[in-house]
Amino acid sequence: IEISNMQKIYKMGDNVINALNGINLYIGKHEFVAIIGPSGSGKSTLMNMLGCLDTPTSGTYTLDGREISKMNDNQLAEIRNFKIGFIFQGFNLLQKLSAIENVELPLIYQGVGTKERHQRCKVALEMVGLGSRLHHKPTELSGGQQQRVAIARALVSNPPIILADEPTGNLDTKSGAEIMGILKELHKNGNTIILITHDNDIANQAQRIVRIQDGEIIEDREVG
Ligand code: ADP
Ligand code: ADP
Numbered sequence: 001i002e003i004s005n006m007q008k009i010y011k012m013g014d015n016v017i018n019a020l021n022g023i024n025l026y027i028g029k030h031e032f033v034a035i036i037g038p039s040g041s042g043k044s045t046l047m048n049m050l051g052c053l054d055t056p057t058s059g060t061y062t063l064d065g066r067e068i069s070k071m072n073d074n075q076l077a078e079i080r081n082f083k084i085g086f087i088f089q090g091f092n093l094l095q096k097l098s099a100i101e102n103v104e105l106p107l108i109y110q111g112v113g114t115k116e117r118h119q120r121c122k123v124a125l126e127m128v129g130l131g132s133r134l135h136h137k138p139t140e141l142s143g144g145q146q147q148r149v150a151i152a153r154a155l156v157s158n159p160p161i162i163l164a165d166e167p168t169g170n171l172d173t174k175s176g177a178e179i180m181g182i183l184k185e186l187h188k189n190g191n192t193i194i195l196i197t198h199d200n201d202i203a204n205q206a207q208r209i210v211r212i213q214d215g216e217i218i219e220d221r222e223v224g
Helices: 043-050 073-083 099-109 114-127 143-155 173-188
Strands: 002-012 015-026 032-036 058-063 084-088 161-165 192-197 208-213 216-222
Touching: 002 043, 015 043, 015 216, 032 043, 032 173, 043 161, 043 192, 073 084, 084 143, 099 114, 099 143, 114 143, 143 173, 161 173, 173 192
Parallel strands: 032 192, 032 208, 084 161, 161 192
Antiparallel strands: 002 015, 002 058, 208 216
């Protein structure tokens, strides 16, 4: 991941907001990076850029050698489906579907057949400790369990990059620690992990901390 001189400007009537103001950021393979900053500092905007959910006003973003900032919506969707697993604060599970049906969604998009899909989803749910909850709906699961379903959904398609936006924000301390444990495990298994947070204790569990304020990186250091 290589971001160079990235700017994102939001225009609201006469109001011009420099949400990202010249970001330079390199994230290598297999890194575990926390992006930290106060509310309004530009974290979500940067997350949207990293996750190919939006394009910058100016500057460049290359992922795996491909220039992202000039891509159209279809190309962006393809990158998202194959390169990135998303984990959100609010889990973003479909309430009418069971755990395993939620985890199946990315594989359905990828056109994976029923039998293989089922097998891979089972393995993913077992990996996050939910092997005995395959057919539970989100309302029948605790918050920590719902986030683990979301992690299974993020990792079932084997994306190299996991992008987690405040993944422990809605959880109690114990469930949050379990989620961080799973992210560390994924990192050990070779994933690149990018974690967005406003919590110093969470950020300190990463290998590297990038601090953002007013749309600029004000600190970038290794933890340890
Ligand atoms: P954080 O995630 O750190 O709270 P954001 O990236 O959400 O920060 O916001 C950075 C700045 O950009 C804020 O001033 C916010 O009000 C503004 N902003 C974010 N999204 C939009 C948008 N869609 N339209 C207009 N302004 C926005
Ligand atoms: P905790 O957050 O401490 O895990 P919960 O009461 O939310 O506590 O969950 C305890 C267990 O009960 C979980 O394993 C979950 O799968 C199950 N469970 C929770 N709510 C329901 C429900 N409404 N229907 C069926 N099972 C449930």
